[in-house]
Amino acid sequence: MPPKMNNIQYFVRCAGILCISAMAIQSMTNAAIVGPFDTFEDGTTGGWIHGLDTSPTFPENVATGGPAGDDDGYLRVTAMGSFGPGSRLLALNRSQWTGDFVSPGVTTILADVRNPSLIQVDLRVAFQGGGDWFVSDEPISLAPMTDWQSVAFPISDADLSALGSGDFLSTMSSVTEMRLLHSPTFTNIGQAIVGEFHVDNLRIVPLADFDQNATVDGADLTTWQGAYGSDGADADLDGDSDGTDFLIWQRQFSPSPAIQAVPEPTSLTAACAAVVALGAFRQRFRHSRN
Numbered sequence: 001m002p003p004k005m006n007n008i009q010y011f012v013r014c015a016g017i018l019c020i021s022a023m024a025i026q027s028m029t030n031a032a033i034v035g036p037f038d039t040f041e042d043g044t045t046g047g048w049i050h051g052l053d054t055s056p057t058f059p060e061n062v063a064t065g066g067p068a069g070d071d072d073g074y075l076r077v078t079a080m081g082s083f084g085p086g087s088r089l090l091a092l093n094r095s096q097w098t099g100d101f102v103s104p105g106v107t108t109i110l111a112d113v114r115n116p117s118l119i120q121v122d123l124r125v126a127f128q129g130g131g132d133w134f135v136s137d138e139p140i141s142l143a144p145m146t147d148w149q150s151v152a153f154p155i156s157d158a159d160l161s162a163l164g165s166g167d168f169l170s171t172m173s174s175v176t177e178m179r180l181l182h183s184p185t186f187t188n189i190g191q192a193i194v195g196e197f198h199v200d201n202l203r204i205v206p207l208a209d210f211d212q213n214a215t216v217d218g219a220d221l222t223t224w225q226g227a228y229g230s231d232g233a234d235a236d237l238d239g240d241s242d243g244t245d246f247l248i249w250q251r252q253f254s255p256s257p258a259i260q261a262v263p264e265p266t267s268l269t270a271a272c273a274a275v276v277a278l279g280a281f282r283q284r285f286r287h288s289r290n
C-alpha cells in the first residue's frame with residue numbers, strides 16, 4: 001500500500017495540478033470532444049455507414065430493444081453474404097471516431113453488443129490513419145443467438161497489430177476511419193457472410209466526460225469536484241474519483257490535436273480549476289484535523 005501523503009505533500013500536489021491546469025487552460029481556445037459516446041438515442045447511426053451508399057444492408061438505427069429495453073435505441077449491422085455491396089459484416093465510421101486516440105490516453109473501447117444471428121460473431125476493431133491499418137489481434141467472440149453483453153476492445157499498442165508495416169503512434173494519433181467488423185481471421189475487412197450484430201453505448205476509456213454529454217469541459221470538472229471520494233467522476237473505472245481522474249480530465253480537455261473541437265470561453269474554466277484545487281485541499285486539510 002502506498003504511504004499516505006501528509007498535508008504539505010498534498011498541498012504541493014494540488015498546487016502542481018493547479019499550475020499545470022492554469023497553464024494548459026490559458027493556452028487553450030477550444031474544449032475537446034473526446035467521445036463520442038454512441039448511445040443511438042438520436043435516431044441516427046452516429047456516422048456508422050457502409051463504404052457504398054448503395055449497400056442493401058446499410059447500418060441502421062433501431063429505436064427500441066437496446067440493453068435497457070423499450071425505447072433504448074441501438075445500431076443494427078447486417079450482411080447478406082455472397083459478394084458485392086452489403087455482403088460483408090462490418091460498419092465503418094469516417095465522421096466520428098476519428099482524430100487523435102493517443103493524446104487523450106485512450107486504452108479501451110467499451111460497448112454493449114448482441115448477436116441475434118445463427119453464426120458466431122467475432123468482433124474486431126480496426127483503425128486507419130496515414131494510410132496504415134491497425135486491427136485487433138484477438139476478436140471478441142459472441143455465441144450465436146445471444147443477448148446483450150458488455151465487452152471491452154483493448155486498443156493499446158500491445159492489443160492491435162499493423163496490417164502492413166505501419167507505425168502505431170502515427171496511425172492512432174491521426175485516425176481517419178474506424179471499423180467494427182466480424183472476422184474470425186486477422187483482417188480489416190468484414191467476412192462475407194449472412195449475419196448480424198447489434199451495438200450500443202460505444203465509448204472510450206478512460207473518459208473524463210463525467211456528466212456523459214459527449215463533451216469534456218469545465219462542467220465535468222465541477223462534477224469531479226462534487227464526486228471527490230465517491231465513484232461519480234471515475235474516468236479510469238477503478239471505483240473512485242481522485243487525482244488520477246482529474247489528470248485524465250486535464251489531458252482530455254486539451255488533447256492536441258483534438259479529436260473534435262467546439263469553442264468555449266477559457267477564463268471561466270481556469271477560475272473553476274482554481275476553485276476545485278483549492279477546495280480539494282481545504283476539504284482534505286479539514287478532514288485531517290478531525
Ligand SMILES: [Ca+2]
Nearest residue numbers: 039066072073
Ligand atoms: Ca441506446
Ligand SMILES: [Ca+2]
Nearest residue numbers: 209211213215
Ligand atoms: Ca461532459
Ligand SMILES: [Ca+2]
Nearest residue numbers: 234236238240
Ligand atoms: Ca478513478
Ligand SMILES: [Ca+2]
Nearest residue numbers: 238240242244
Ligand atoms: Ca484511483
